[in-house]
Amino acid sequence: MAASLTLLGISTTVFVSTNIDDIFLLAAFFADPHLRARAVVAGQFLGIGVLVLGSVLASVAALAIPEGYTALLGVVPLILGVRKLRELMRPRGASATEEEQAEAAEQQLERRTHSQVLAVAGVTVANGGDNLGVYIPLFASDPRAIPGHVVVFAVMTALWCLAGHSLVKNRLLGEHIQRYGHRVLPFVLIGLGLYILAGARVLLG
Numbered sequence: 001m002a003a004s005l006t007l008l009g010i011s012t013t014v015f016v017s018t019n020i021d022d023i024f025l026l027a028a029f030f031a032d033p034h035l036r037a038r039a040v041v042a043g044q045f046l047g048i049g050v051l052v053l054g055s056v057l058a059s060v061a062a063l064a065i066p067e068g069y070t071a072l073l074g075v076v077p078l079i080l081g082v083r084k085l086r087e088l089m090r091p092r093g094a095s096a097t098e099e100e101q102a103e104a105a106e107q108q109l110e111r112r113t114h115s116q117v118l119a120v121a122g123v124t125v126a127n128g129g130d131n132l133g134v135y136i137p138l139f140a141s142d143p144r145a146i147p148g149h150v151v152v153f154a155v156m157t158a159l160w161c162l163a164g165h166s167l168v169k170n171r172l173l174g175e176h177i178q179r180y181g182h183r184v185l186p187f188v189l190i191g192l193g194l195y196i197l198a199g200a201r202v203l204l205g
Contacts, residue, residue, distance in 0.1 A: 007145055011152035014138060018130045019048075019160060025127070026164025028188055029120060034087070039116035041161045046117060047124025048131075048157045055135035056146055071199030073126035078193025080119055085186035123189065129199065 022044070029040045139146050 004148075007148045008152060010138075011149045012156065014134055014149075015153055015156040018128075018134050019156075022124070022127070022160055023163050023167070025123070025188065026161060027167040028184060030165050030168045032084075034084075035116055035120070036113055037165065039113050040120050040164075043117040043120025044124055044161055045154075045157055047121035047128070048153060050121065050125050051128040051131045052135065052150060052153055055132055055139055058132070058136045059139035059146075060143065069200075069203070071129060071197055071202075073122075073129075074193045074195070074197035074200070076122040076126040076193070077189040078197065080123060081186045081189025081191075081193060084189065088183060088186055126193070 026040065026044060029035050030037060139149065
């Protein structure tokens with residue numbers, strides 16, 4: 001019992017400390033009318049899953065991924081942010097009615113659900129340098145505890161998605177996030193991408 005509680009405490013602390021910024025990023029994703037909520041949730045789970053799987057493989061193989069190479073993943077949120085900024089600046093068709101625009105948007109969302117999942121997952125992975133740096137030594141220190149860590153991480157990912165969605169639905173903050181979140185998201189992604197890419201400077205030295 002004590003061992004289980006210790007594992008729970010360690011897993012929860014590790015997840016929170018390495019994913020605290022993801023709550024606000026998830027809130028911005030949920031506030032974007034061009035992104036489906038189910039795509040955001042699926043993408044977050046997929047991204048965290050990739051990070052955990054990569055960490056497990058690296059820990060089992062006793063490998064450490066150089067920080068400079070993981071920083072190159074910053075190109076993913078950077079490109080996504082630039083694309084969303086272009087969409088934000090693109091003028092809407094003046095001749096289309098609101099109903100036609102809504103129907104077209106719905107069809108476009110349906111077609112792009114899978115790509116949205118991959119986009120969210122890509123941002124999650126690109127922002128996961130800290131995750132890899134912590135998960136790999138954690139898993140390597142006690143391989144038998146890996147299944148327990150994975151279960152806790154899955155539960156925490158669900159709670160993270162719920163927290164991000166709750167921020168959007170909050171009476172005080174929700175209206176502002178829904179109104180401005182999709183406008184802020186491109187700049188958040190671009191800034192995040194540049195910040196992550198800055199870690200690749202070690203490759204030049």
